[in-house]
Amino acid sequence: MKIPSSHTLIAKIFHWGFIILYTYGMVKQLDDLSQLEDAGLLYFEVVFSIIFLLIVIFRYLYMRKYKTFLGASKTVPMAHQYLAKVVHISMYLCLILLPLSGLCIAGLYTLGITRGLMQDFAVGLHEFSASLSYLLIIIHVVGAVYSRMKGEGIWTSMVPVWKEDKSSPHPKVKKLITWENELFKKLENYISSRKN
Numbered sequence: 001m002k003i004p005s006s007h008t009l010i011a012k013i014f015h016w017g018f019i020i021l022y023t024y025g026m027v028k029q030l031d032d033l034s035q036l037e038d039a040g041l042l043y044f045e046v047v048f049s050i051i052f053l054l055i056v057i058f059r060y061l062y063m064r065k066y067k068t069f070l071g072a073s074k075t076v077p078m079a080h081q082y083l084a085k086v087v088h089i090s091m092y093l094c095l096i097l098l099p100l101s102g103l104c105i106a107g108l109y110t111l112g113i114t115r116g117l118m119q120d121f122a123v124g125l126h127e128f129s130a131s132l133s134y135l136l137i138i139i140h141v142v143g144a145v146y147s148r149m150k151g152e153g154i155w156t157s158m159v160p161v162w163k164e165d166k167s168s169p170h171p172k173v174k175k176l177i178t179w180e181n182e183l184f185k186k187l188e189n190y191i192s193s194r195k196n
């Protein structure tokens with residue numbers, strides 16, 4: 001099979017279309033449990049969560065056949081690829097936990113459990129996954145911008161604007177790349193020496 005140098009149109013639609021859904025979910029967030037007294041809102045939240053969950057799962061099933069950094073035009077250190085994979089998988093887990101915990105809140109609420117240990121746990125998990133998703137997305141975007149500065153081709157394979165050009169990176173970025181490569185090499189040597 002020919003390895004594509006850019007993400008497919010479906011991958012891009014999943015990636016960018018999902019951001020709209022995620023942003024909407026974050027904007028429409030509830031302030032507290034008492035809002036669930038509104039049966040219409042409760043129903044809407046449940047339907048929204050199921051759609052959200054299904055999209056995340058379908059996207060994962062579609063994307064898992066493609067390798068991380070598929071558009072890279074340069075060799076990317078193994079440790080860097082590993083880090084990106086960890087962030088991607090963590091984002092998926094977090095974006096599954098967010099609607100799942102929402103559904104738990106709704107389920108418990110429908111059963112009349114509006115307070116207590118179980119409901120507190122579900123709300124805690126919901127808040128935790130929301131906060132973690134912000135953090136992971138920030139790390140992900142910083143990583144993407146850094147890769148753009150290095151001109152690795154990864155940005156251009158997914159992002160339709162501000163495409164990478166062929167010019168050499170800024171001297172300060174070059175210095176950072178050298179430092180980063182040395183660090184990753186040390187890490188790889190350490191891991192392989194532990195394996196031996």
Ligand code: HEM
Pocket residue numbers: 011014015018019022059060063067068069070071084088091092137140141144154155156157158159
């Ligand atoms: C809600 C916000 C975002 C989420 C949840 C997210 C999630 C992901 C995930 C899971 C991947 C791996 C491929 C996949 O499974 O689709 C990915 C790839 C990528 N994302 Fe994002 N992303 C977000 C926003 C952004 C933004 C704002 C940018 C750039 C400014 C960006 C740049 C990239 C790039 C360049 C790749 C390709 C990496 C590769 O080829 O492995 N993402 N994103």
Ligand code: HEM
Pocket residue numbers: 022025026029030031032033034036045046048049052098099101102103104105106123126127128130131
């Ligand atoms: C059945 C579905 C859902 C229910 C019943 C539900 C319920 C709630 C409740 C009761 C709160 C307030 C928690 C508190 O007392 O602080 C909350 C907060 C929140 N929800 Fe949901 N939710 C659901 C789905 C979702 C989905 C799908 C998203 C995002 C895609 C989402 C995003 C948020 C966010 C960002 C917060 C604020 C968390 C924080 O304060 O840190 N919720 N939700």
